[in-house]
Amino acid sequence: MKDSKLDSVCPDLSTYNSLIHVLCLVGKVNDALIVWEELKCSGHEPDAITYRILIQGCCKSYRLDEATKIFSEMENNGYNPDTIVYNSLIDGLFKARKVNEACQMFERMVQFGVRASTWTYNILIDGLFRNARAEAAYTLFCDLKKKGQFVDGVTYSIIVLQLCREALLEEALELVEEMEMRGFTVDLVTISTLMIGLYKHSRWDWTDKLMKRIRDGNLLPSVLKWKVDMEATMKAPQSNKKDHTPLFPSKGDFSDILSLISSAASIMDGDLESDDVGVKDDKISSTHIDQWSSSPHMDRLANHFKSTDHSSQLFSLSRGQRVQAKGESSFDIDMVNTFLSLFLAKGKLTLACKLFEIFSDTGANPVSYTYNSILSSFVKKGYFNEAWGVLSEMGEKVCPTDIATYNVIIQGLGKMGRADLASSVLDKLMKQGGYLDVVMYNTLINALGKANRIDEVNKLFKQMKSSGINPDVVTFNTLIEVHSKAGRLKDAYKLLKMMLDAGCTPNHVTDTTLDFLGKEIEKSRYQKASIVRNKDDP
DNA sequence: CGCAATTTTA
Incomplete structure (x- = not known):
């Protein structure tokens, strides 16, 4: 044998x-x-x-x-696991919000005499920042710098990012200068970080300051020139482009959104078959259904589903593949992604679309990031047809969907009042070899909770924990809110306790949510008291 | 095996 x-x-x-x-x-x-x-x-x-x-x-x-x-x-x-194995695990643990386990794994690594590398320390510093341990991260960075080892350009990049997030722009610029003085290249990632930081805090005028700090190389000048050229092109009259063809035609058959939520089709079939505008099933006639329930679409959608092969859908594990910051070939799309983000952050959807169009025409290849950005903005504004159009185009351009794409789809379905389809979309995701991360769990819990599907919410929460992912502050805030609104005040309170016991630091959203919970508890006490006519103690 | 631009809560 x-x-x-x-x-x-x-x-x-x-x-x-x-x-x-x-x-x-x-x-x-x-x-x-x-x-x-x-x-x-x-x-x-x-x-x-x-x-x-x-x-x-x-x-x-x-x-x-x-x-x-x-x-x-x-x-x-x-x-014996080597440095790389330990690094992978430590990084994974941090990303699954398992801070303590990650730190323990690092200690174990040291204990077993496995040499920590610059990568290890970068993972630690980044992981600490991402898990609300900024103090520890800064301390570690300073220690390493003092010792003069295990610091490289990426380390600086991580710290610069954090400073930008904290609106410490002057400090960020100083650090960039230091970075260069120590011989580390200020790469495109760091420059994008700084530009976004400046823009977000309305300090575009500081770019000349930036110029003075970065003396080396011609990367920053190239970036600034790219910006000037881009702005000029956008201002120029778009010659023969005025044919009113929609940028993201959704073609009416929704083939791609359908293929994404394929297994939902049978449910939709039954659910909405006889759906006529105006004569709707009570449970779905309420609010956001109009876009979705225009039944000719639904029918075509359902029919199309039956004849489409869904097994070939592309899915990328490397979530919106990071484009290498070198190589001229990716420079354009790197810049497009950065500026799309800037425009969309300010709600300038038209500008964003124009930018996308111009660079599609020049043959620059959009990546998942590019599509996800636009997709998300459409969904946020409720332009669902356009959103599904983006999905079609992703399919046509053979651009793989990733977990962020799915996240936006779930968000969209939730907004359309079809959170009931979420589990079908999840099936599809899992069939493609996908996975759930913290953000996906949070999005799902939110969508289902808003649809009052509390049992499913609790099931997901359980699944999340048992699959080795720790809930974070967003998870707990969402759970507390959802349970409060559903009148499950005891459960909400239990969740708050669970949150604190887990060492999860509440934020300002928690405060708002707890205000609401407090009022609900007050209300219910008052009601109880007036019904039973006896007092309960504090 | 690590850093930017996409995805989550009021």
């Missing part, structure tokens, strides 16, 4: 490793895990490379429990 499995038709270890690697790269981590099981039954022994690839794949897709399990298995089989 064992021998026959090892004969020539059976894959060898390196074939298994390559296969697992590729599956992880294309986001099919579930399949990678299946191959992994197969490998273990094949008579081969996994090696350090197998373990590293799998742990990376699991961490990237928020399968932290799985990653931790494989990590233990690796050690039990006599392989």
